[in-house]
Amino acid sequence: MVYQFKVSSTELSRFQLLIELDGTHTFADFHNCIQQACGYNSDQLASFFTQGARHGKQTEISLLDSKFHKPNSLCMTRTTIQSIINRKDQKMLYVFDFFADRLFYVELTQILMGKTRLEPSVIEQNGAAPSQLLEEEVMGQGPEVTKEEECLDYGDLDDYNEIFGEIEDLTGGV
Numbered sequence: 001m002v003y004q005f006k007v008s009s010t011e012l013s014r015f016q017l018l019i020e021l022d023g024t025h026t027f028a029d030f031h032n033c034i035q036q037a038c039g040y041n042s043d044q045l046a047s048f049f050t051q052g053a054r055h056g057k058q059t060e061i062s063l064l065d066s067k068f069h070k071p072n073s074l075c076m077t078r079t080t081i082q083s084i085i086n087r088k089d090q091k092m093l094y095v096f097d098f099f100a101d102r103l104f105y106v107e108l109t110q111i112l113m114g115k116t117r118l119e120p121s122v123i124e125q126n127g128a129a130p131s132q133l134l135e136e137e138v139m140g141q142g143p144e145v146t147k148e149e150e151c152l153d154y155g156d157l158d159d160y161n162e163i164f165g166e167i168e169d170l171t172g173g174v
Contacts, residue, residue, distance in 0.1 A: 002117050003081050004110040007034060007094065011102070014127030018109075022117040023082030027061045031076055033120035034094060034104070038129035048076070048106070049093040050084060059084070100134035 007017040017037050021030055027048055035042050048061040061084065065075040074084075085108055092106040 001082065002112040002115040003085055003108060004112065004123075005030075006107045006109050007104050008107075009104055009130055011130045012127055015129055016124075016126045017122055018124035019120060019122050020112075020117055021081055021120040023080065023085075025081050025117075025120055026077055027074075027079050027081065027084075028063070028076040029120045030081065031063060031094075033122065034096075037122045037125060038096075038132070040096065040129070040132040044096065044132060045098050046094065046096050047098075049095065051091045051093065097133055102130070102134060 001023045003021050003023060005017075005019045005021070007019060009015045017034065019030070019033055019037075021033070030048070031046055032042065034040075035046075046063050050059045050061075060073045061076055061079050062073060063076050065077065088108055088111060090108045094104040094106050096102060096104065
C-alpha cells in the first residue's frame with residue numbers, strides 16, 4: 001500500500017511537496033525524503049506530530065531515540081507509516097526548526113491500494129522551500145556590511161573632549 005502526502009508551509013504559500021511512501025517505510029525515511037527535497041542539512045532536530053481533534057499536537061514521532069519512554073512519544077527509525085497513518089485526510093505537523101518553532105503541514109491525500117514503492121519519492125515539487133533555520137533567513141535579509149562601513153574612520157582620537165564635549169555638557173552640569 002502506498003501513501004501519498006502533501007507537505008506545505010505557511011511561510012511560503014507557493015512551496016509544496018507531494019511525496020509517496022510505502023506503508024512499510026519508517027518516519028525516518030519520510031524525514032530524509034523531506035530533508036533532501038528541501039536541501040536541508042540533516043544534522044538538525046526534527047519531529048512529526050500527529051494532530052488531535054482540534055489540531056493540537058498529540059503524539060510525537062521524534063528523530064531522537066529517547067532511552068526514557070515519554071508518554072505519546074515514538075522514534076522515527078522504529079515507527080512505520082502504516083502503524084500511525086490509517087485514514088485519508090489524516091494530518092500531521094513536521095517541525096524542522098525547533099528553536100523557532102517552524103514547521104510544515106503534512107496531510108495524507110491518498111492511499112493507493114495494491115501498489116508498492118521501494119524508495120520514498122517526491123513526485124511533485126512546487127516553489128522553493130523556506131530556509132532550514134530562521135537564523136539563516138534573517139541573516140540573508142539584512143543589509144550587507146562592506147569592509148568600509150565596518151571600520152569607519154573618525155580621525156585622530158587624541159582629544160576626547162573635541163569629539164564628545166565636556167562631561168558637564170553631556171550630563172547637563174549635574
